[in-house]
Structure formats: structure tokens, C-alpha cells
Amino acid sequence: MQATSKWSLIWPVLATIILPLIAAYFVYPDTHLPPKFGIFPPEFVTQQPPFWLPYFLLVLVGAIAITLFLLFPTWFGFKPVTALKPVIATTKLPWWFWLGAVLTLFFWWLMWSRVTIFGSLVYYAFSPMWWGFILVLDGLTYRRTGGSSLLVTRPTTFLISALVSVFGWCYFEYYDYFVLSNWYYPNGHMSELSHATIVALFLIAYTTVWPAIFEWYSLLNTLPRLVARYAQGPKLVLPGMMLLVAGLALIFAMVFFPLPLFWVLWIGPMAAIVGQMLRKGVWNPFTAIAQGNWSPAILMALSSLFNGFLWEGWNYGSSNPNALPQTNPNYWIYDIPYVNVIHLHSEMPLLGYFGYLPFGILVWVVFLWAGKVFGFNTDLSLNSSAQD
Numbered sequence: 001m002q003a004t005s006k007w008s009l010i011w012p013v014l015a016t017i018i019l020p021l022i023a024a025y026f027v028y029p030d031t032h033l034p035p036k037f038g039i040f041p042p043e044f045v046t047q048q049p050p051f052w053l054p055y056f057l058l059v060l061v062g063a064i065a066i067t068l069f070l071l072f073p074t075w076f077g078f079k080p081v082t083a084l085k086p087v088i089a090t091t092k093l094p095w096w097f098w099l100g101a102v103l104t105l106f107f108w109w110l111m112w113s114r115v116t117i118f119g120s121l122v123y124y125a126f127s128p129m130w131w132g133f134i135l136v137l138d139g140l141t142y143r144r145t146g147g148s149s150l151l152v153t154r155p156t157t158f159l160i161s162a163l164v165s166v167f168g169w170c171y172f173e174y175y176d177y178f179v180l181s182n183w184y185y186p187n188g189h190m191s192e193l194s195h196a197t198i199v200a201l202f203l204i205a206y207t208t209v210w211p212a213i214f215e216w217y218s219l220l221n222t223l224p225r226l227v228a229r230y231a232q233g234p235k236l237v238l239p240g241m242m243l244l245v246a247g248l249a250l251i252f253a254m255v256f257f258p259l260p261l262f263w264v265l266w267i268g269p270m271a272a273i274v275g276q277m278l279r280k281g282v283w284n285p286f287t288a289i290a291q292g293n294w295s296p297a298i299l300m301a302l303s304s305l306f307n308g309f310l311w312e313g314w315n316y317g318s319s320n321p322n323a324l325p326q327t328n329p330n331y332w333i334y335d336i337p338y339v340n341v342i343h344l345h346s347e348m349p350l351l352g353y354f355g356y357l358p359f360g361i362l363v364w365v366v367f368l369w370a371g372k373v374f375g376f377n378t379d380l381s382l383n384s385s386a387q388d
Helices: 003-027 053-071 095-113 119-124 126-145 155-178 195-206 209-220 224-229 240-256 264-279 285-290 295-317 350-374
Strands: none
Touching: 003 155, 003 240, 003 264, 003 350, 053 350, 095 119, 095 126, 095 295, 119 126, 126 195, 126 209, 155 195, 155 209, 155 264, 155 350, 209 295, 209 350, 224 295, 240 264, 264 285, 264 350, 285 295, 285 350, 295 350
8 A cells, every 4th residue: 555545544543532531631631531541551540330231221122132133034135045165174283272271271270379399480381371271262263174273374464463552452452542441451550560571461462362363263264154144145335434524533532431332342343444445445254244235244253252151250260259369460351331240250241242242343353454564465265276
């Protein structure tokens, strides 16, 4: 892309960053910034409003509609799946699968048991556990495809996704300040570790988000019936300019009304970035939807959801059911207004899991945007004839 074309993609993202600061100047006349802005890792800010039935029911209706859409796509205009040949594994599980399994199980046990028989290693368990699990997912894909996986077929893209993951998650942490900390880290300033060490641990942990979701996406794409399930649906053409304007407007309004608009944190940036990508003809999951193929977007959304169950379960077990000792600096708690009820072995409220669906698509959109701006390959397909 030429410089002018890159700028056409850069300025909307800059706008998503600057607009909250402009709004905060008026919302917070004394400091011109939200409370505890810039404290890293983010801390608890203020007790959010309690359960409110009307808002809960409104979100519940949306959640039920999404569930029905995913379970019964033919009700919404998708063609039925015809008989497809199942994938037959022809390759053994690779060595990195077994390495990943050992890392996952060992550091999972260490993080949940919170024992100190290995000294201070217990404080560092989060990221090794997740990178081990990423290797497990990659190994499963390798076996099911007969020798292709992101690590083997797209090693450069795979490594770049870890780098984008750091900056991408920092982008979302930035928005968290403006919604008064929908999530925060009670152990983010624990006395057992220096602040510099904790910051480093958080940045390392951030490397796992994009690769984990992309590995799930690769694995789900080895299920032909699932891929075909959403491949022939209604052609929905979204207006790029309307999405761009609506996304930026929602982001601005979110700062003035952080409680009822807490969900804008995920929807606003995606609408703005996707809107401009559509206007400029840059491929994204909604380009495929306009052609009737919903499979890329839905499989990425499901990848985020499936991974989210592990994120939340492993996170919860690192601090519960016994409160002490606290050994996981990455442990997080949610403080979401109106719907923060029904917790199933999770700090995440039940309805909050539906937020993982748009989050997965947003993760992909950010990666595609970064690839166009910085000029790297974002292709996640495992066609061995088109390796990195």
C-alpha cells in the first residue's frame, strides 16, 4: 500500500484513541482524565451499579437470539449442510504437542495449587501454561490436517501475531480506563514482585491472546461440517461509512455514559475499523459475509468463545475457592454494571461470555488492519503450497 492508502487506514484508529481523551476532557473537569487513568495494571476504580433486571433482560434477549442463530442457522436463511467426508488423520501428533501438554499440565497445577516448592516459579505460571496450550492446539491441527499448522505452515505470521497481540491488548486495556475498569487486576501490585517484573509478566501474557484464538480457528477449520454450516447464508452488505461514523460516535458517547455503554469497548472500535476497511476495499470477515459466506467470521467468534471458557476457568481457579495465598499477578476480576450475576466457576458473569464472540472478530480485524499498515502477511490458511 502507498503512504496515502495507509493513512486512510491509520487515521480512523487514531480517532478511536483520541476521541475518548477529548470526551474525558469535558466529563472530568478537574483531571480531564478518568479516575486512575494510566495506572498499570489497571486497578479497581469504583463499585459499579448492581444487578438491574430490565437491562439484564435486554441483554438476555440478544444472547438468546445469538444462540438460536448459531444453533439453527437454517432458520435465518442458511442452506442446509450436505453430506461431507470427515477429515481422516494421517499424521502422528508432533513432538511440540507433547511438550505443550507437559507445560500446560505442570503450570496449570502450579498456578492452581499455589505451592512454593519451586520457589518463586509459581508467580510466573500463567504465560508458560498458555504457551503450552497454544502448542497443544497447534499439534492437534497438525495431526488433523496431515502435517499443516500455523507453526509449520505460517511460522512468520504466527510469530507476528504474538507481537500484534501485545499492542492489541494494550489497545483494549486503554479503553478499560474509560469504562471505569470493567475488569481489573487485584494482584497487579503484589508486594512479592517488583513493579517492573509485574509489567514484564503482563506484557508477556499479552503475547498469548491472538495466537491462542488463531490456533482455535485453525483447528475449527479442520471440521468440514462446521465450516460448511455457515458458508451459504444470506448476503449482508454493510455500509462502510455508516459503520465508521457510528463506531466513532459510540466511542465518544461511551466516555459520557460508561455504565450503559460499557459494551461499546468491543463494538465501537470494530465498527470504525471495519467501516473504513470496507470503504477502502480491504478484505475482512464482513467482506465474506457480503458474499454469503459467514463461516470465517463465525468460526473466529467461536474460537474466541471456546478459548474464553478456558481463560475464565483457569483464571478463577488460580485464586478460588481459597483466597490465600495469592500467587497469580495476572488474575483478573470483572466489575460490570447491571449484568454481573450468575458466575459458573468464573469471575465472568454468564451473559458476559457472549462478549467473546465480537471480541474474536475484533482480534482478527485488528490483525488484518496491522498487516495492511505494516505490510506483513495475515493469511491464516494452511495451504502448504503458500507457506510463509
